[in-house]
Each structure stands twice: as C-alpha cells, then as structure tokens.
Amino acid sequence: MMLRRVARPLLASVFVADGWRAVRHPAAEVEHLPQARPALTQLADKAPVQLSPDLIVRAAGAAKIVAGGLLGLGIAPRAAATVLTVLHLPTVVAANPFWDATGEKRREHLLGLLRDSAVLGGLLLAAADTAGKPSIAWRLDTARSTSAKHVATSAKHAKRTAKVARIAAKQTIARVPDKAKLALHEVTDHS
Known part of the structure; x- marks a missing residue:
C-alpha cells in the first residue's frame, strides 16, 4: 500500500537522525538528557565488560540507525518498529521530566511528552501492522x-x-x- 511506503520512512527518519547524532556526539546526548547519566553510569558499572555511558549511547544510536533504516526501507518493519519502541521508551521519560518542573518549563515538558508519546504510538502501530497479511x-x-x-x-x-x-x-x-x-x-x- 502506498501509505506504508510514505509513512514508514517518515517515521524512521526521526530515529535515523537521532541515532546519527548519538553516534557522532554521545556526550551531547547525555547532556541533553541529564536524568539519564546516573542510569547510564549504573548500567555501565553492572556490565560484565568495561563500558562507558558514551559507548552505551553510541550503541543505542547505532541500533536506532539500523532499525530506522530497516523500517524506512520496509525490511522486517514490525521487528524494526519493535526495537525502536524499546529504544524510544526510556527517552520519552528521560527527555520530559515534567514532574520536576513548574510553570512554562512544565508546560514544555508536557508538550514534549505528548509529542514523544505520539511517535511512540506510531511505532506501536508500525509494530502491529501486518501489511494486510x-x-x-x-x-x-x-x-x-x-x-x-x-x-x-x-x-x-x-x-x-x-x-x-x-x-x-x-x-x-x-x-x-x-x-x-x-x-x-x-x-x-x-x-
């Protein structure tokens, strides 16, 4: 269907760009999500091999690029959308800490949460889409x-x-x- 051929690349483009940014500038990604640094550090400490928060961010970025590319090209789109959903969930919460903010900042975080939730909804639809089969x-x-x-x-x-x-x-x-x-x-x- 033509709609899938247009919608999937549009949805995937956000993740490819986000993944590219994370691979090239992992420190900036961590700075963008200050609540994520403690979680990433804790994850890196628990890993059986030596990891850094930057390496984890780069790996997640690379996964977003690959999954986004697959979704955009329509190759295993349900699996790719599922992977992107799992990768996007922590970002939705970490990027929009509305519970810590007040006034205009709280409104911005709530709006960001709604935007990210809308993208998450698109991913869920893509993950469940059987393409008529x-x-x-x-x-x-x-x-x-x-x-x-x-x-x-x-x-x-x-x-x-x-x-x-x-x-x-x-x-x-x-x-x-x-x-x-x-x-x-x-x-x-x-x-």
Missing part, C-alpha cells in the same frame, strides 16, 4: 484447525476402508469352501 497467531490457529479437520476426515475414510475390507474378507472367506470344492473336483477329474 494475516498475523502469525491467525496462521497458526488456521493451520491447527485445518489439520484437525484433515485428521477427522482421514479417520472417517480409514474407518470406511476398514469396514469395506472386513466385508470383502468375509465374502472371500465364504467363497473359499466353494473354490476348494471346485479345485478338488478338478484334481480328482484329472486323476
């Missing part, structure tokens, strides 16, 4: 019910075949004595 759950359910119908039909046919085989066996057994008599007469007639 049935979902995996629907396909599995349909396959399960179809195979159950096939098993039931096969069982009916097997039952009918067994019944016909029993009848044929009985008829064959009933004719055996007559055939044996004929064979006996043939043998005795030739001797």
